[in-house]
Amino acid sequence: MRDFKEYQYEMIQGQESLPINVIIHSVEEFQMHWHKEIEILFILEGSINVRVGEESYFLRENDLILINCNELHSTRRLKDNNALLAIQIDPEFYNSCYPQFNKLVFDCKSFIFGEEQERFDIIRYYIAKIVWELNKRNKGYQFVIGNYLYLLAKHLLTNFDYVIIEDEAEELRDEDIVRLQRIIEYVNKNIDRKITLKEIAEREHVNYYYLSHFIKGKMGISFQEYVNSVRLYNAVDMLKNTDKSIIDISHASGFSNVNSFNRIFKETYNCSPSEYRKNSKNMSEYVNNSTNYKTIARSKTYLDVDRTSALKKLFTYLKPIGVEVKEDYGITNNIEYISVSGMDEGQYLEHYWQNLITFGRAHEGLRANWQKQFREIQREIGFKYIRFHGIFMDEMMVYNVSPEGNVEYNWTYVDELFDFFMEMNIKPFIELSFMPRGLKRSDETVFWWKGNISPPKDIKLWTDLVQEFIKHCINRYGIGEVESWYFEVWNEPEYEYVFWAGTREEYFEFYKDTALAIKSISKNLKVGGPAITHGTILGSSWLKDFLIFCQKNNVPLDFLSIHIYPEYIPEESVEKFYQLIESGVDVGNKNFKPKRIYHEKNHVLNTINIVNEKIESILNRRMEVHITEWNASSQLGNPIHDTCYVSTYIISNVLQSIDKVDSLGYWAFTDIFEEQKLGISHFHGGFGLMNKDGIKKPSYFAYYLLSKLGNEIIDQGEDYIITRSGEDIQILAYNYTYFDDLFLSGDTSHINHRERYLIYENKDIREIEFNINGVVGDYKIIKYKLNREHGSAFDEWLKMGLPENMTLEEIEYLKGKAKPEIIVEYVGLKGEYRIRFQMPVHGAEMLVLEKKA
Structure with missing residues (x-):
């Protein structure tokens, strides 16, 4: 709640050059104000009391x-929670058309007319359209909003x-407002002492009874109720922000005695003032001392409400918005012209993005359908390493104790999985995590498959397990092979x-003991970690302390591994998260889905740069950096995972991060993934590049196109790259479009299972004309198009009617339809080749010029 003084005369600032202000907020306490703007209040949730002049209404x-x-007018909360939208319009906007508009007093109250809501629904529609346009900010959106404001006035x-x-x-009303303003200013100035209505009546030179009726009529509450409201507001502020005693706060707030204050x-x-202070302090300390879940904590914003549910309600008044995408390849005004020589010396390009791919957990890799999908992705794209959870989990049956109490190791399932890796020409990037039951110190688990997260009850038993595992792998695959693993x-x-389920210090020691155990077998074995997330890196000293620990204690650290996702979780969701943990709820198994707010567009690159700077400043050397988890969202079930957006997200971040990291491991290659049980819908927002049926998503084809790039960079811009391999030339360009302001703020009201493309900023078709010089001879030219019309399984599924089962x-049929467009031609070139790419939003195009013998 804001200072009461701010409600005396509220100056409404417009949105940029627009004559409006839009606020979504909740009413917590008595709020009274007036202003020259017209204001429409639309209740989106709950109920409130609104008083206008001397009339009181229940909304x-x-x-x-x-x-x-x-x-x-004044607003007051009733018993239930509430959320309302206020749109305030400067009447001077209408002066050129209707100079007397600010003198009109409309009778517009929807709740009086019962089911006769058609004319009010038109107002709701105009409000929804104005909010929508403010969010999308299309070119010229100010004119669109202005049009709706004129239509609203006409209506x-x-x-x-x-x-x-x-x-x-009007003069009489102004006199009343001036008098009320004087009274409020006097109360606010003298709130810390006893104020009586009698003394104010004497100051205003009016009768005591007349003034009492005047205040009650204008404010909707008695004079004493208003005074108590101001005093309570001041008291709450002191309870939260000072260490004053309850008695001192009572006195400073102007209450006659502490008993009156408490009552x-x-x-x-x-609750009592003491209970209120205790609850506020406990929550503040709890959040400040807690480690945030994949997040940087951020303070709550002013008038924090559930914007998502509120806007979902508001947007139900929008007219249906179609999902059909049409490619308009007409002339645009922002064509970019790129001219390069195909014979220029290029910069070496390592396909580092193919160094690592990931999947859920080891046991999933034993399934026939999983292996069928992996054979296909490895054949068409080809990755060098694969990372996964749970190599020692009980379902792998590795760690066993005989009836006599002896430890016995069973490598059958490990061998089956690793033999498959060798067959597929891929090496394991082995995450040593999740404790077998026989080694656990405590019972904490995570995910549907109940991975135990506790440290070992005996570190020697753990290091013995790790060493025996590595020795077995060396015996089976050779030391040279195992030394190439991570x-x-x-x-x-x-x-x-x-x-x-331990402390940070316990992890540091656990890492040291594990790393030393691995190195005791061969100093050439690669060991590293700590596999922490961007939120921890950016928001705490965790990484710095880990690096210093390793340096001071001569702990082996051959590579650093981190996780990067584009979101963080705001403070209120973090509070709920830790409340669930504190109450004993298994958060992973509860399918906890906190609100997520997205970082800015270049978050991945910025995080990578920060990590490299930390390594250099602390260790004074370069180190391999592997991003062992990365995706367009950390939320399983996020509808964006299945869309064409992810293809350009991958391409943009991969090309942006060249020479910055050693791998960028996409989490994960398949929707055969069971952290929260297998997804039910064919397109349920799983992490995978392929869905559970083996249907390839646009994200898959992003890697497919990237894999066709050459090994030399001839030229690179913000949204394209030109490479060469021998005499072959490859061009890849894309139209990467990020989220709009509403979705960036964590609001998901305009995305659902069917409609998944309303959350992006508006951009035009991206048009680039490439001119390649120095190409002479016979060439096979292959053109690829990847966009919502070509290569997007979700969009084809949408056209089919979203069939399930x-x-x-x-x-x-869907597998056949959901492929990029490919056009092949054979041409003889005499020194130049020119082509124009016209890419819609979320679209990518590629050209491959293959020199024929």
Whole structure:
């Protein structure tokens, strides 16, 4: 709640050059104000009391009321929570068309007319469209909003009763407002002492009883109720922000005695001042001392409400928005022209993005359908390493204890999985995490498959297991092969009691003992970690302390592994998360889905740069850096995972991060993934490049196109790259479009299972014309198009009608339809080749010039 003084005369600032202000907020306490703007209040959730002049109204969800210019009005919370949208319009906007508009007093109250809501629904529609346009900010959106404001005014004039305020009546109303303002200013200035209505009546030179009626009529509450409201507000501020005693706060707030303060406080807040302070302090300390889940904590914003549910309600009044995408390849005004020589010396390009791919957990890799999908992706794209959870989990049956109490190791399932890796020409990037039951110190688990996150009950038993595992692998595959593998110690240990049921210091020691055990077998074995997330890196000293620990204690650290996702979780979701943990809830198994707010567009690159700077400043050397988890969202079930957006997200970040990291491991290659049980829908927002049926998503084809790049960079720009391999030339360009402001803020009201493309900023078709010089001879030219019309399985599924439980025939049909467009031609070139790419939003195009013998 803001200072009461701010409500005396509220100056409304417009949105940039627009004559409006839009606020979504909740009413917590008594709020009284007036202003020259017209205001429409639309209740999106709950109920509130609104008083206008001397009339009081009860508004429920879906009700709206228009507050006219300079009408004194107040709002007060009732028992239930509430959320409302206020749109405030400067009447001077209408002066050129209707100079007297600010003197019109409309009677516009939807709750009076019961089911006769058609004319009010038109107002709701205009409000929804204005908010929508403010969010999307298309080119010229100001004109669109201006159009809706004029339509709204016309609708009010033609469909609602109104009167024109005469100059004399306006003067009388102004006198009342001036008097009320004087009274409020006097109360605020003297709130810390006893104030009586009698002394104010004497100051105003009016009768005591007249003044009492005047205040009650204008404010809707008695003089003493208003004074108590101001005092309570000041008291709450002191309870939260000072160490003053309850008695001192009572006195400083102006209450006659502490008993009166306690009684009025409890009537208002349903708890005593001491209880209120204790609860506020506990929550503040709890959040400040907690490690955030894949997040950087951020303070709550002003008037924090559930914007998502509120806007979902508002946007139900939008007219249906179609999902059909049409490619317009007409002339645009922003064509970029790129000219290069195909014979220029290029910069070496390592396909580092193919160094690492990931999947859920080891046991999933034993399934036939999983292996079928992996054979296909490895054949078409080809990765060097593969990372996964749970190599020692009980379902792999590695760690056993005989009836006599002897430890016995069973490598059968490990051999089956690793033999498959060798067959597929890929090496394991082995995450040593999740404790076998026989070694656990405690019972904490995570995910549906209940991975145990505790440290070992005996570190010697753990290091024996790790050493015996490596020795077995050396015996089976040879020491040269195993020395080319990576051994990563644990997974996200900074999330205490989420992925590591121990302290940070315990993890440091655990890492040291594990690393030394590995190196005792061969100094050439690669060991590293700590597999922490971007939130911890950016928001704490965790990484710095880990690097210093390793340096001071001569702990082996051959590579650093980190996780990067584009979101963080705001403070209120973090509070809920840790409340669940504190209450003993298994958060992973509860399918906890906190609100997520997205970082800015270059978050991945910025995080990588920060990590490299930390390594250089602390260790004074370069080190291999592997991003062992990375995706367009950390949320399983996020609808964006299946869309064409992810293809350009991958291409953009991969090309942006060249020479910055050693791998960028996409999490994960398949939707055969069971952290929260297998997804039900064919397109349920799984992490995978392929869905559970083996249907390739646009993200898959992003890697497919990237794999066709050459090994030399001839030229690279913000949204394209030109490479060479021998005499062959490759061009890859894309139209990467990031989220709009509403979605960036964590609001998901305009995305659902069917409609997944309304959350992006508006951009035009990206048009680039490439001119390649120095190409002579016969060439095979292959053109690829990847966009919503070509290569997007979700969009094809949408056209099919979103069928679930598809037959094999339907699945095969979708596999055939959901492929990039390919055009092949053979040409003889005499020194130049020119082509124009025209890429819609979320689209990519590639050209491959293959020199024929």
